Amino acid sequence: MVWQKAKEILRDELSESVYSLWIDPLECSGLQEDKISLCCPDRFFSAYVARNYLEIIQAKLSDVDPQRREVILTLGRGAAQAPAGGKSAQLRLPNVPRNSSSVRALHPRYTFAEFMVGESNILAQSACRSITLADDSIGPCLYINSSTGLGKSHLTHAVAHQILAEAPMTRLHYLTAQQFSYEMVNNIKANTMDSFKQKYHEQCDILLVEDVHSLTGKKKTQEELNELLDSLIKCGKRIVFTANRPPRDLIGIDEEFRSRMAAGLVTAIQPPDISTRTRIVKNKAQQHNLKLEEEHIDYLAQHIKGDIRQVESAIVGIRAKAHLQEGVVDMSLVEQVIAALVGLPKSLSPALIREFICKQYKVSCDELQSRSRKKALTFPRQVAMYLCRKHTENSLNEIGKEFNRDHSTVLHSIKVVTGLTNRNISVGEQINLLSKKLKTL
Missing domain, CATH: 3.40.50.300 (P-loop containing nucleotide triphosphate hydrolases)
Known part of the structure; x- marks a missing residue:
């Protein structure tokens, strides 16, 4: 038999203690054209053989049978329940440490x-x-x-x-x-x-x-x-x-x-992007046997941006509420759960952008609305107006009112910042970074 012949070669190749402890107990439990199954006493034994002797076993089997077979290590019946004093408990070389995880x-x-x-x-x-x-x-x-x-x-x-x-x-x-x-x-x-x-x-x-x-x-x-x-x-x-x-x-x-x-x-590890969040939502919904429409998945992925544990909380909440509605999941239900979990989404407004810029540039709202022409205030004010125009639907007049300015000043500020972003790389990067931060508010 192929395995018996391979064992004889291995006996000559390995020391007596290694052979008797790690090779001799292996029994052939199946022989097919493309693989041979060798039965191990327990999973620890199998792991040690796989790590230390699988390569030489494969080589010697190839010597015996040129038709190279894959070696599969399996566990014997009742291996997991082997008694502490049984044979498998003794199969350990003196220099092999016990598992003490x-x-x-x-x-x-x-x-x-x-x-x-x-x-x-x-x-x-x-x-x-x-x-x-x-x-x-x-x-x-x-x-x-x-x-x-x-x-x-x-x-x-x-x-x-x-x-x-x-x-x-x-x-x-x-x-x-x-x-x-x-x-x-x-x-x-x-x-x-x-x-x-x-x-x-x-x-x-x-x-x-x-x-x-x-x-x-x-x-x-x-x-x-x-x-x-x-x-x-x-x-x-x-x-x-x-x-x-x-x-x-x-x-x-x-x-x-x-x-x-x-x-x-x-x-x-950074917060996941929208595509990764979408896959997380789909995966969690599948785990909880919750069927969501694409619009529901998109809404969850759009509004849960940080702690991804909140995705599971949202899925559990949607499933529980849907159970009370005979299993029906609609957008209204999804919005309710998200509002309770992460709050209502903030829509960007000139006032919100003004407060954001004040924090970023460490100036007060009163200073930004003042008539002062100091550079430390003029540039943040112009940036704020530029971002208001870019991220809101408000008119030039409405934006100007937030800064105690008229529409012509807002238009001038937009032209100034646009020019700077085109000519100055550092200013352009600064504006892009502020825009990205605004989108996370």
């Missing part, structure tokens, strides 16, 4: 398959994929920052899901910075810091720490994490941090610790 509760849907990729998050998603593949191209550690609800936790959960599924013997520690601090303090009080250090320094292959911004002012925890980082980086381990701002903007963080966190790839 500590992982916070993982959301079942926070996987790579459920993550909606767009321009705003593609680099972070790709980097997390690299972490699961032990690809060191991103550097010794990965740092992801974003505001709340944009997918940081989804990606770290996805990393944990992937690693535990494909390489369950990986010693993975996943916790928040506050949990790490709490655990460290308890070990200090119990005088058991040696076991704490052993757990993280010697029994850790990948470390995931969320919300490092919460370590502000916690000097002892920062020192301990910094020491741990140094140890893990030197050993080539994988590290992922998340926070609500980039390392350079963290407050009350030790400079050496800040520097180590930024030693690899630092990437931000």
Whole structure:
């Protein structure tokens, strides 16, 4: 038989202990023209063989049978229920560490398959994929920052899901910075810091720490994490941090610790664009078995722009209200839910734009409406008038009233700003940025 002949070759190629522990227990459970199935005692055994011996097994099978077959590792019946004292519990080389992962509760849907990729998050998603593949191209550690609800936790959960599924013997520690601090303090009080250090320094292959911004002012925890980082980086381990701002903007963080966190790839997740938000709405609606018309999907995507958790809240709210209306979803219902969730959409008006410009240029509304011709006031006033004309349907006279000016002054301001944007690149970029900000109000 093909497998028996391959095993004989493997016996000569490998040491006796390796062969008896990792090759001999494998049994051929199926042989087809294009593949051979080898049965493993349990999933940990399967993961270790896949990582360390699958290539040599494939090679020796090819030597026996030139018709190259794909090797499939399967689990034997009852493998998951194997008793602790049974055969599978003994199948461990002396130098193979026991799995000692500590992982916070993982959301079942926070996987790579459920993550909606767009321009705003593609680099972070790709980097997390690299972490699961032990690809060191991103550097010794990965740092992801974003505001709340944009997918940081989804990606770290996805990393944990992937690693535990494909390489369950990986010693993975996943916790928040506050949990790490709490655990460290308890070990200090119990005088058991040696076991704490052993757990993280010697029994850790990948470390995931969320919300490092919460370590502000916690000097002892920062020192301990910094020491741990140094140890893990030197050993080539994988590290992922998340926070609500980039390392350079963290407050009350030790400079050496800040520097180590930024030693690899630092990437931000931005709010998703309209196309990504549309796909998120469709995905969430499908998960909740809620049928939405295209106009409903467009409305949700247009009005929920920040925290994408609000999409799920909106879907749940629409479904609940529709249940009270015999399952009917109309635009009025969708608008009600959105109004309750994120408020009524603001329509841009000259008054709103005037207040916005005052905040951007740090001047008061009274100063902007005054007769002063100071440059520090004239330019913001002209920009405000230009943006009013661009983003509202108001007449020149109506715009002028907001600034105590007549229509001719508004027209002059529009010509001045238009000319500057055409001649001066920095002014043009400034006006474009202000326009973009206005659209998010």
